[in-house]
Amino acid sequence: MYLGTQGQPADDDELKVLSQLGVNHVSSDPPGHWTTWDKQAFTDHKERLATYGIELDISLMPLGSRSAFENDVSHVFLGPSDERDREIDQICTLIEATGGAGIRGLRYNITILGHMRTEPGYGRGGAQLSSFDYSKLDQSLGEFEGGAADADEMWDRIDHFLGRVVPVAEASKVQLACHPQDPGIGDSLYRGVARVMGTVEGLKKFIQMHESPYHGLNFCQGTVSEMLENPGEEIYDVIRYFGERNKIFNVHFRNIKGGFLNFTEVFPDEGDIDMLKALAVYRDVGYEYMLMPDHVPGLAGDNARRVGFAYCYGYINAALQAVNR
Secondary structure, three states: EEEEEEEEOHHHHHHHHHHHHOOOEEEEOOOOOOOOHHHHHHHHHHHHHHHHOOOOEEEEOOOOOOOOHOOOOOOOOOOOOOHHHHHHHHHHHHHHHHHHHOEEEEEOOOOOOOOOOOOEEEEEHOEEEEEEEEHOOOOOOOOOOOEOOOOHHHHHHHHHHHHHHHHHHHOOEEEEEEEEEOOOOOOEEEEOEOOOOHHHHHHHHHOOOOOOOOOEEEEEEHHHHHHOOHHHHHHHHHHHHHHHHEEEEEEEOOOOEEEOEEEEEEOOOOOOOOHHHHHHHHOOOOOOEEOOOOOOOOOOOOOOOHHHHHHHHHHHHHHHHHHHH
């Protein structure tokens, strides 16, 4: 396992900084609209990164963490339609292009409501912290614009998607790494929608559907911790469960304070998770891919996001050295 990161480097200087900080693996996308990402686009992007000593490990499907209608492919996890199947066909073409360029995998989200948070908190030195308190979630919003979907309906939609994309991923030798729903709210519905990928049991069911060595998780340690009543004690067994089954294809290595329905994202060194203990579990189960920052606290000053990520890179590098010593 090794340090990595995600996102689109803004310029050559940012690539130089990544290399200087020892970040030699990334999840990144070719330039331009995703419908133009053919084998050559991936190859060109891969070669550009390589000039800085950086390897393109994985890329991102146009299925991000926003609500369905804010994603480039809006219909994939809505109800049956010709548009849904057309978008899934486009994703299959993308998977083939990724494999053709020798890229290891693609990460993606299964969500129609998107990432949800309530008002931020504040931590050390006034750093702004992304937070969620279910009791403060706006319950006045009506049914989701794309229609209600209970658990059975959501699983039917997921089954349809996996049935189409997993065989293509196997043929193309591309790992499909799915991010859990952030945050999980258990078995409750919100705006008429079940967040089935927001529980550990849901994730266990997910990896057993259309089982394949190319079907697994972008294991966001922070998001999974948010699903747990006592993450400081429970997360290690969850890592072990998915790691022993070789279902972890990428790790978002972040920490929280709190737990199920009420949590705050914090710096990696100050949360409820013993990050060195977690890292030792990844090591023991034979996890062999990237560990990367995900969300970072909001800092003061210029280049706040870059500074926050740089702090996390140093933390992860030191943790890796400690655990592997």
